[in-house]
Amino acid sequence: xxxxxxxxxxxxxxxxxxxxxxxxxxxxxVAIFAPALAPHDPMEVLKHxxxxxxxxxxxxxxxxxxxxxxxxRDVLSQVIYGSRIALLVGFTAAFVVTxxxxxxxxxxxxxxxxxxxxxxxxxxxxxxIPFVPFAILLIALLRPSIVYLIMIVGLLMWRAxxxxxxxxxxxxxxxxxxxxxxxxxxxxxxxxxxxxxxNILPIVLLYIPLSVGWAIMAEASVSFLGFGDPRMxxxxxxxxxxxxxxxxxxxxxxxxxxGIAIVLIVISVYFINRAFEPxxxxxxxxx
Amino acid sequence: xxxxxxxxxxxxxxxxxxxxKKWYPVRQxxxxxxxxxxxxxxxxIDGVSIQLKKQEIIGLVGESGSGKSTLGELVxxxxxxxxxxxxxxxxxxxxxxxxxxxxxRKRVQVIFQDPYATLNQRFTIYRTVVEPLIIHGVRDKGxxxxxxxxxxxxxxxxPEDDLLNAYPHxxxxxxxxxxxxxxxxxLEPDLVVADEPVSMLDVSVRSGILNLLAExxxxxxxxxxxxxxxxxxxxxxxxxxxxxxxxxxxxxxPVKQVIERAFHPYTRALLEAVPLVDPDVKRERTNIDSExxxxxxxxxxxxxxxxxxxxxxxxxxxxxxxxxMAPGHYVRCIHPRHExxxx
Numbered sequence: 356x357x358x359x360x361x362x363x364x365x366x367x368x369x370x371x372x373x374x375x376x377x378x379x380x381x382x383x384x385v386a387i388f389a390p391a392l393a394p395h396d397p398m399e400v401l402k403h404x405x406x407x408x409x410x411x412x413x414x415x416x417x418x419x420x421x422x423x424x425x426x427x428r429d430v431l432s433q434v435i436y437g438s439r440i441a442l443l444v445g446f447t448a449a450f451v452v453t454x455x456x457x458x459x460x461x462x463x464x465x466x467x468x469x470x471x472x473x474x475x476x477x478x479x480x481x482x483x484i485p486f487v488p489f490a491i492l493l494i495a496l497l498r499p500s501i502v503y504l505i506m507i508v509g510l511l512m513w514r515a516x517x518x519x520x521x522x523x524x525x526x527x528x529x530x531x532x533x534x535x536x537x538x539x540x541x542x543x544x545x546x547x548x549x550x551x552x553x554n555i556l557p558i559v560l561l562y563i564p565l566s567v568g569w570a571i572m573a574e575a576s577v578s579f580l581g582f583g584d585p586r587m588x589x590x591x592x593x594x595x596x597x598x599x600x601x602x603x604x605x606x607x608x609x610x611x612x613x614g615i616a617i618v619l620i621v622i623s624v625y626f627i628n629r630a631f632e633p634x635x636x637x638x639x640x641x642x
Numbered sequence: 643x644x645x646x647x648x649x650x651x652x653x654x655x656x657x658x659x660x661x662x663k664k665w666y667p668v669r670q671x672x673x674x675x676x677x678x679x680x681x682x683x684x685x686x687i688d689g690v691s692i693q694l695k696k697q698e699i700i701g702l703v704g705e706s707g708s709g710k711s712t713l714g715e716l717v718x719x720x721x722x723x724x725x726x727x728x729x730x731x732x733x734x735x736x737x738x739x740x741x742x743x744x745x746x747r748k749r750v751q752v753i754f755q756d757p758y759a760t761l762n763q764r765f766t767i768y769r770t771v772v773e774p775l776i777i778h779g780v781r782d783k784g785x786x787x788x789x790x791x792x793x794x795x796x797x798x799x800x801p802e803d804d805l806l807n808a809y810p811h812x813x814x815x816x817x818x819x820x821x822x823x824x825x826x827x828x829l830e831p832d833l834v835v836a837d838e839p840v841s842m843l844d845v846s847v848r849s850g851i852l853n854l855l856a857e858x859x860x861x862x863x864x865x866x867x868x869x870x871x872x873x874x875x876x877x878x879x880x881x882x883x884x885x886x887x888x889x890x891x892x893x894x895x896p897v898k899q900v901i902e903r904a905f906h907p908y909t910r911a912l913l914e915a916v917p918l919v920d921p922d923v924k925r926e927r928t929n930i931d932s933e934x935x936x937x938x939x940x941x942x943x944x945x946x947x948x949x950x951x952x953x954x955x956x957x958x959x960x961x962x963x964x965x966x967m968a969p970g971h972y973v974r975c976i977h978p979r980h981e982x983x984x985x
Binding site for chain 1: 826
């Protein structure tokens with residue numbers, strides 16, 4: 356039984372995780388083929404095909420399945436294009452978060468002593484910073500851009516995997532097989548990345564879906580507050596426009612579609628994450 | 643240092659431990675250090691000298707906290723001694739670095755107690771045994787596979803693909819311990835420290851592992867330091883026994899001598915604690931109190947005095963030296979016992 360095959364098997368056995376995988380796969384498909392799938396350009400001002408007038412705040416209909424915005428833009432097309440931002444931010448940030456978190460945790464737990472102390476105090480500081488105000492501040496200082504947003508998520512959220520992985524490594528380095536490797540002459544780097552990494556990989560993987568969820572929520576929150584990238588359509592940005600124009604009270608369709616999209620993808624990654632837990636800690640594995 | 647001369651064997655030793663100490667500082671609160679300004683130490687190893695010749699198997703016995711495992715870690719450079727020198731094949735190992743250190747690593751290996759934690763759960767058996775070869779730069783894949791299979795065969799396993807691709811959890815405790823022996827011998831080392839290799843195994847597989855170690859001494863010329871808390875596993879395997887108590891050797895000698903004519907009350911207590919097959923035999927045991935004293939606050943004089951049934955006021959004056967009672971048989975006691983041992 357290898358690590359990867361057991362993970363796949365575990366994921367497929369859990370129905371909710373399977374649902375999550377299907378939804379995420381579907382969103383990936385939509386994001387990749389957005390130009391082909393979207394009926395309109397998301398920023399195009401549309402005319403109602405029957406009346407010929409600008410299709411402002413049209414409820415869902417044959418022509419506009421998810422309705423239109425106050426600028427006569429198609430909500431469906433915006434949701435489709437919005438999935439690109441969500442997935443891009445979600446997965447890139449998740450990669451940054453787990454990459455930094457895993458390495459910091461590994462180094463702190465392996466070396467211990469003052470290295471551990473310094474790294475863990477930085478984690479404490481990162482935990483003390485509230486995410487949204489920090490993001491707003493930095494974006495106000497720099498400029499609204501998803502690259503900065505990804506960096507901000509990565510800069511702050513690595514704290515959680517770092518702390519958990521450090522705790523795991525602290526116990527792993529005491530194992531005789533680490534001593535055996537040292538006696539054989541393995542270097543510190545080799546012990547960390549060849550001997551210990553495979554053992555913490557399940558926990559590292561646990562944090563990927565988790566941080567995808569965080570990052571998508573973070574992007575939506577920051578965009579909703581009006582600090583999103585103005586050149587791109589994102590779900591949080593859509594909610595923000597609906598709120599700012601006051602159309603939220605009448606045009607329920609304008610907030611419903613992006614709202615459901617956010618909920619759906621975040622729930623899906625959490626379902627996947629849930630299935631990872633027994634893999635990461637086999638003691639809670641059923642059977 | 644006088645001890646070294648006493649304990650030396652005629653042949654040049656492979657390993658020589660000279661008056662080695664390993665003290666761990668005790669962390670104190672600031673308040674405690676005001677009251678008691680002297681730094682306190684846990685004296686895990688407190689002056690041990692021992693020499694091993696090639697292909698010798700020496701048994702280190704003692705209860706938990708006697709320092710036997712610490713001595714094993716010092717010899718394998720998992721820890722460095724606070725004082726004293728350890729010489730391996732003529733070179734002081736504390737000064738080794740770079741290539742010389744790597745060469746030393748190649749020649750000294752360890753077998754650990756716990757057959758479950760000793761193998762990396764995420765490594766296949768092949769991966770586990772090949773790792774030392776990769777670290778020591780054996781590039782040729784065919785050569786590696788050949789040596790892995792040889793090591794597994796020597797350890798009493800059949801190196802078929804099923805085994806090579808298996809993970810530790812697919813194997814029994816005895817098989818895992820054989821894999822860990824294969825990992826230790828794949829580099830063809832000179833010295834192996836076996837730290838309680840059988841104490842977590844079923845009695846039924848113990849003798850198999852012990853015989854294997856004895857065999858490896860003959861076939862590939864291993865020198866073995868066999869650490870155990872159980873005298874019964876030591877007596878058939880070892881050439882010599884060193885009994886440790888609170889960081890010092892209290893009795894050392896040829897295995898037959900020590901088992902049959904132990905002079906130290908502590909050794910005798912250990913021997914008489916070995917269970918007998920016949921439940922009807924009555925024996926007078928040397929009874930000693932439950933726990934050894936703390937290795938921080940040692941009793942004055944002989945460190946066994948606080949538990950010794952034969953203690954006299956003289957015992958508390960100074961710690962006795964090792965005295966040769968019979969050829970090669972040394973005892974650290976001023977009242978060595980001569981009456982027969984009850985088995």
